[in-house]
Amino acid sequence: GxxxxxxxxxxxxxxxxxxxxxxxxxxxxxxxMFWYRQFPKQSLMLMATSNEGSKATYEQGVEKxxxxxxxxxxxxxxLTVTSAHPEDSSFYICSARDRQGAPNSxxxxxxxxxxxxx
Amino acid sequence: xxSVTQMEGPVTLSEEAFLTINCTYTATGYPSLxxxxxxxxxxxxxxxxxxxxxDKGSNKGFEATYRKExxxxxxxxxxxxxxxxxxxxxxxxxxxxxxxxxxxGKGTHLIIQP
Numbered sequence: 001g002x003x004x005x006x007x008x009x010x011x012x013x014x015x016x017x018x019x020x021x022x023x024x025x026x027x028x029x030x031x032x033m034f035w036y037r038q039f040p041k042q043s044l045m046l047m048a049t050s051n052e053g054s055k056a057t058y059e060q061g062v063e064k065x066x067x068x069x070x071x072x073x074x075x076x077x078x079l080t081v082t083s084a085h086p087e088d089s090s091f092y093i094c095s096a097r098d099r100q101g102a103p104n105s106x107x108x109x110x111x112x113x114x115x116x117x118x
Numbered sequence: 119x120x121s122v123t124q125m126e127g128p129v130t131l132s133e134e135a136f137l138t139i140n141c142t143y144t145a146t147g148y149p150s151l152x153x154x155x156x157x158x159x160x161x162x163x164x165x166x167x168x169x170x171x172x173d174k175g176s177n178k179g180f181e182a183t184y185r186k187e188x189x190x191x192x193x194x195x196x197x198x199x200x201x202x203x204x205x206x207x208x209x210x211x212x213x214x215x216x217x218x219x220x221x222x223g224k225g226t227h228l229i230i231q232p
Contacts, residue, residue, distance in 0.1 A: 004161065036222075043122070044207065044222040093162070107220065109154075109162035 002028050004096050006110025013084055013117055021079045021113045023094035029074035030096035034107065035067075038091040047092075050077040074099065084117045091115075120145045124208045124223035131198055132231055139193040139226050141182075141208035149210040151175075151184050151191040152220065156205045165193075165206070203230045 003026040013019050023033055033050040048069050049057040056069035066088075068080040077096075081088055093112040124141040131137060143149065153165040153175070166175030171186035180195045191208060208223040 006161075034220075043224045044220075046220070095162070107164070111161040 002026075002098055002108040004094065004108045004110040006094055006113055008113060009111060010114040011116070013115070015085055015117055016083055018080055018082045019084055019115060021081075021092055021094075021115075023077045023079070023096070023110050025075045025096045025098075025108070028096075028098040028100070028108075030077075031074060031099045033071060033077040033094055033096040035069060035077075035079050036093045036095070038093065038112075044093065047079075081115065084115070086117045089115055089117045120149070120210060120212055120221040122208050122210055122221055122223035124206075124226055126224070127205075127227035128229050129226055130229045130231065133200055134197045135230075137193070137195040137198045137202075137228070139206055139208075139228070141191045141193065141223060143189050143191065143208075143210050145189075145210055145212055147212045149212045151182070152209040152211070153180070153182055153191070153193050154207040154209060154222075156207065156225075158204070162207065198228075198230050200230045200232050203228055 005024045005026050007022045011019055031052045035047045036044040037047050038044045046059050047062045050069045050071040052071045052074050058064045066082055071077040091112050091114050095107040095109045097107050122143045150169045152167045154162045155165045156162050166177040168175040168184035171184055174183045182191050182193045205225045205227050207225045209220040211220050
């Protein structure tokens with residue numbers, strides 16, 4: 001089946017540094033990838049929609065300058081948390097849809113990245 | 119805006135018990151409804167879906183019926199197994215799961231004891 005690889009699975013960084021999270025579709029191409037964030041005991045919240053070759057679309061309330069998204073190819077999207085602060089500590093998860101799948105085909109999810117900012 | 123409400127966990131059951139995880143939603147359009155499952159250490163997987171009212175999604179013994187009149191999509195299984203222990207997310211998509219992302223519930227942690 002379709003596999004989405006997310007890396008790293010966990011990261012600890014110091015306040016003020018930047019962290020990059022990668023999301024790769026391993027055996028399919030994805031023109032669209034989605035980035036979610038989950039706080040403990042909260043819903044998965046859509047942060048942004050990443051479109052290959054164009055700017056990402058951010059959800060209301062998500063700082064685009066803080067959460068930089070790059071979708072440089074049909075198999076890779078990256079999320080960079082810039083100048084991270086402890087309140088950015090969270091679980092980040094990406095998903096992708098096979099560009100050859102039907103419009104209603106399911107999303108494929110990465111395993112998520114646990115970010116801890118100290 | 120769209121929202122999904124599902125019962126808080128953890129839900130602890132004995133093996134072979136009957137399972138119900140409640141899910142209700144609010145949406146502006148006619149959403150598609152989904153249940154995703156996250157097994158320990160793995161990513162989210164689609165468990166089942168329903169795209170219109172009265173549709174029943176089913177997979178691996180789990181079922182959920184799209185009830186427009188009660189805006190609900192409760193997940194049920196007649197006899198749970200230890201291997202069903204996971205976190206279950208109810209979700210909706212107003213665009214039929216197309217270009218837009220999903221709106222998720224908070225997730226319900228299910229623990230099945232032998």
